[in-house]
Amino acid sequence: MKSVGLIFFPAFDWCITPDHPEREERLLYTRDQIEEEGLLDLPEFREYRPRLATDHELSRAHVFVPNIRAHLTESHRIAAGGAIAAADLVLRGTEKRACALVRPPGHHSMRFVHGARGFCLVNNEAVMVEHIRQQLGPQAKIAIVDTDVHHGDGTQDIYYNDPNVLHISLHQDGRTLYPGTGFMNERGGPGAFGLTVNVPLPPGTGDGGLLYVIENLVLPILKEWQPDIVVNGAGQDNHFTDPLANMEVTAQGYARLTELLQPDIVVLEGGYSVEGALPYVNLGILLALAGLDYSQVVEPDLERVKPRQAQRVTDHIAWLVDELGQMWAGRKGVDLEAHFGKGKFFERKRMVYYDTAGITETQNGKIRLCSSCAGWELVESRSDRYAYATVAVMLPWNACPGCRGEAEAAYQEQISEKKAKKVVFCDPERDKVLGCTN
Amino acid sequence: MASTKAVLDELKAACPLKGPVNLQLSTTLTTNTIVEGRGTATAAVVIPGPGVDLRLHGLDFPLFPLPGYVDHRGRVVAECEPKEAAAAAREAQRGGAEALAIVGKFSQRNPSLEQAVLDAVHNGKLKFSHISVGHKAAPRLGFPRRVVTAHLNSQVAKAQRKFADAVESLGEGLGSVRILKADGGTMTLAQSRSLPIESILSGPAASTMAALALTSHQGKSMVVVDIGGTTTDLAVIVQGQPLYAREGAVIGGYPTAVPAILSRSIGLGGDSEIHIIDSEEGGTRFRIGPSRAGSPVCLGGTRPTPTDAVVALGRVSLGDRSRAVGALKELGARAGLSWEAAAERVVNAFVSQLCAAIHKLYGELEGQPVYTLAEFLETPHLRPEVITCLGTPAPAFMRPVGEALQLPLEILPHSASANAIGAAAARPTIGLTLYADTALRSLSIPEMGIFQEIERPALFDQRKARDRALGKLREYAREVGLGEPQDMDIVSEESFNIVRGFYTVGRIFHMHAQIRPSAQRITGEEGVR
Ligand SMILES: [Zn+2]
Ligand SMILES: [Zn+2]
Numbered sequence: 001m002k003s004v005g006l007i008f009f010p011a012f013d014w015c016i017t018p019d020h021p022e023r024e025e026r027l028l029y030t031r032d033q034i035e036e037e038g039l040l041d042l043p044e045f046r047e048y049r050p051r052l053a054t055d056h057e058l059s060r061a062h063v064f065v066p067n068i069r070a071h072l073t074e075s076h077r078i079a080a081g082g083a084i085a086a087a088d089l090v091l092r093g094t095e096k097r098a099c100a101l102v103r104p105p106g107h108h109s110m111r112f113v114h115g116a117r118g119f120c121l122v123n124n125e126a127v128m129v130e131h132i133r134q135q136l137g138p139q140a141k142i143a144i145v146d147t148d149v150h151h152g153d154g155t156q157d158i159y160y161n162d163p164n165v166l167h168i169s170l171h172q173d174g175r176t177l178y179p180g181t182g183f184m185n186e187r188g189g190p191g192a193f194g195l196t197v198n199v200p201l202p203p204g205t206g207d208g209g210l211l212y213v214i215e216n217l218v219l220p221i222l223k224e225w226q227p228d229i230v231v232n233g234a235g236q237d238n239h240f241t242d243p244l245a246n247m248e249v250t251a252q253g254y255a256r257l258t259e260l261l262q263p264d265i266v267v268l269e270g271g272y273s274v275e276g277a278l279p280y281v282n283l284g285i286l287l288a289l290a291g292l293d294y295s296q297v298v299e300p301d302l303e304r305v306k307p308r309q310a311q312r313v314t315d316h317i318a319w320l321v322d323e324l325g326q327m328w329a330g331r332k333g334v335d336l337e338a339h340f341g342k343g344k345f346f347e348r349k350r351m352v353y354y355d356t357a358g359i360t361e362t363q364n365g366k367i368r369l370c371s372s373c374a375g376w377e378l379v380e381s382r383s384d385r386y387a388y389a390t391v392a393v394m395l396p397w398n399a400c401p402g403c404r405g406e407a408e409a410a411y412q413e414q415i416s417e418k419k420a421k422k423v424v425f426c427d428p429e430r431d432k433v434l435g436c437t438n
Numbered sequence: 439m440a441s442t443k444a445v446l447d448e449l450k451a452a453c454p455l456k457g458p459v460n461l462q463l464s465t466t467l468t469t470n471t472i473v474e475g476r477g478t479a480t481a482a483v484v485i486p487g488p489g490v491d492l493r494l495h496g497l498d499f500p501l502f503p504l505p506g507y508v509d510h511r512g513r514v515v516a517e518c519e520p521k522e523a524a525a526a527a528r529e530a531q532r533g534g535a536e537a538l539a540i541v542g543k544f545s546q547r548n549p550s551l552e553q554a555v556l557d558a559v560h561n562g563k564l565k566f567s568h569i570s571v572g573h574k575a576a577p578r579l580g581f582p583r584r585v586v587t588a589h590l591n592s593q594v595a596k597a598q599r600k601f602a603d604a605v606e607s608l609g610e611g612l613g614s615v616r617i618l619k620a621d622g623g624t625m626t627l628a629q630s631r632s633l634p635i636e637s638i639l640s641g642p643a644a645s646t647m648a649a650l651a652l653t654s655h656q657g658k659s660m661v662v663v664d665i666g667g668t669t670t671d672l673a674v675i676v677q678g679q680p681l682y683a684r685e686g687a688v689i690g691g692y693p694t695a696v697p698a699i700l701s702r703s704i705g706l707g708g709d710s711e712i713h714i715i716d717s718e719e720g721g722t723r724f725r726i727g728p729s730r731a732g733s734p735v736c737l738g739g740t741r742p743t744p745t746d747a748v749v750a751l752g753r754v755s756l757g758d759r760s761r762a763v764g765a766l767k768e769l770g771a772r773a774g775l776s777w778e779a780a781a782e783r784v785v786n787a788f789v790s791q792l793c794a795a796i797h798k799l800y801g802e803l804e805g806q807p808v809y810t811l812a813e814f815l816e817t818p819h820l821r822p823e824v825i826t827c828l829g830t831p832a833p834a835f836m837r838p839v840g841e842a843l844q845l846p847l848e849i850l851p852h853s854a855s856a857n858a859i860g861a862a863a864a865r866p867t868i869g870l871t872l873y874a875d876t877a878l879r880s881l882s883i884p885e886m887g888i889f890q891e892i893e894r895p896a897l898f899d900q901r902k903a904r905d906r907a908l909g910k911l912r913e914y915a916r917e918v919g920l921g922e923p924q925d926m927d928i929v930s931e932e933s934f935n936i937v938r939g940f941y942t943v944g945r946i947f948h949m950h951a952q953i954r955p956s957a958q959r960i961t962g963e964e965g966v967r
Contacts, residue, residue, distance in 0.1 A: 008807060008809070009807075009814075011810065012934070013810040013812055014811055019935070019937045019940055023937060025936060025946075028934050028946070029510045029511075032510040033510055035579035036489075036543060037490040037582075038490070038580050038581055038583060038693075041580075041583065042490075042494060048807065049808070074815060075811055078811070275511070279510060283490070287490065292490075293491050297488060297489060297490075298488035300509050300513075300515045
């Protein structure tokens, strides 16, 4: 029997604003459906409480500007703590699999947090993954398969240069949907090239297309890469009734996806068809996780709407999978110098827009090109909300002694130069986050 | 029944009361009927709609599924055909069913499909000894438990009807008759005819009510420990209020939706088996239970029990002490211990197992899921301030438990007849569920069969919802013959804005109103009525 631990926290008294998609009502009908179905009376399921994520746990994945307290509500801490609690159920062997149905979601939250983006403030999955790595050690390999309809740009940002975290995001093509990123050529930094896999699906993708990608691209990749833990960021906005996107996926499709993927941990992401989709999709996912029959989970609108996938969509997805499969197979033979240059550092500048908070951030970053490890990283960030800069000096997991020495020196230099208002030093292997405010 | 009549006559003779005698009965009739499988042959006609396959719930009685679909807000997505409904009921009857349950998914939000089946059965002139409908038997969320509850209700209805007839035939001298329920409250005899299932497991409820009636620590939080021969039952009182089972009572392995006082039964009692365990560190330990060894040796049994240990040590006088010492000598010899050491270690094992069970229960209660920030951040303090215990062998075992948990210990008087005292002290309880959806303009109170339109939905707010719930509860109390209720409360409530396309189109209100169970204080012999 596959036992499933459920962490359910619908936060019935929390919203971004009363008529925002991320509001009290969001998981109401899911709760009603789960309780009416008597799901927790089945021996396969047990329900647990979430917990509050601590400042330290959150700071493993994020640099908050100006500080944690300026942004966070208890609801964010419980959502991240719910994901951590779900991971602990699996790590301790209490349950075979676990599912955190918590809100708000997190996959648009990047390393730097100046405010909320795409309804997200804390990247629940990243906070959870960092917790898992603290338990399993620096060699642990974790795969995140993000099946939300929106590109998981926050998770991508945090793990872009991390060779032990494989990030696969299936989403509606960024040319047609928020956040406008997640193209095939975003493949990872110099230390983890090819381990960011973006699958931009055309609008109108249905169960057939989604499952085709899982079976012909995602499963083969996972089989080859052999992760210790598979996490599914289960957004439910690919559903044919979702008001924010244009896909044709059904509860049956989501359940089958879960059955194929066999994730160790599922964390809810987006999904705003609170009545037409969430009760049924969540039910389907939970049944599939437990290895139970989900064939009778049917949305009331299914008969009327009859979602289907056009032939050109099917054809495009076949091409996409073929292309991405080749890119995956050839990832180790790629000339990295051509991508990242021959210098000591790979430098990049970029702008990040926070739609929920209405903030624009500019970043100047550099990654040390190192042949012994993924390379240390420095990012300087400013936003139009605060006049000063914040700098993060970050060691990778399994940093080489050379990078460690350079990064520590860079941190000291940043402090003494006093150019940035706040300097943060992240050392995941020693589980230390140091901060200095000038 | 002869015994009830005898007791009544005895009571009348003993009490210098004028006028009729009021009876409050805690019966094992429905419990035993279910546990022993003696109920009326019953089938369930179900309208599951899509979702979890009901077969996954492993129900072992005949189910006759019908098409039809009500969604989570009570909208009918697909109707139920009367012809098919009648055919299903007829087939159930041919299969031997004498009683029927009709249960639909989300029927508490909209009972029209259940009603359609019921009408079809009546129109088809099909006769059943009892028909239970889901929305009345189990109005809270939980379709499988609703099916079980309605089904068991039909199973025991005939037996309860006979019992009620017999009680009424006692005739003159009989005042009001109330039946104890699993939630520690009482119901009228008339109510027990339509919802007999609510009288299951009234035994554990009675002992908790006895603790409330007799304790000198009123309004405090306490763990109630009832040590019996085979099991020890634990119940939890928080600031004077008994805690309920989260989903409902479980009986004969069936999870039901019957509101019940939380009671945890552990296989640890005065007559439990004693096992010798060779621990890793080389010492010898004992483990008690979970099965029963039989009567203690001091009372003529053949195998040593915890009772023998306390009798041998001289802490309880019961039966033949020398036989208890003999039994402990034999046990000690097997474990390489003197009889005194063996007896002490048996008592210690009993105490540590009981303490562990108490800790585990509180751990589980504190870990129970909650769905709001307010509840998460302000989880009420449940931990006991007092241990209150009932049961004959209580004191000898409980003193060390009190010491181990560092809590004051209260041994209740009248403990041998606690069950009867609890039944006598219980007061009526009833509850109802109000669910209002102003976008759909619908309001339901399934317990009273109220499914109506909200006339001016824009003006229907939380205060109106509360007033309606409490007003209807008062009406309901009068309707079932409980008079003017006291202690009415909204025990839980939720409300949500319904937002579609960035506009608020209505609100959902969901609340439970209840007369909380309470116990009449009983002091001295005159108090027992
Ligand atoms: Zn999304
Ligand atoms: Zn290095």
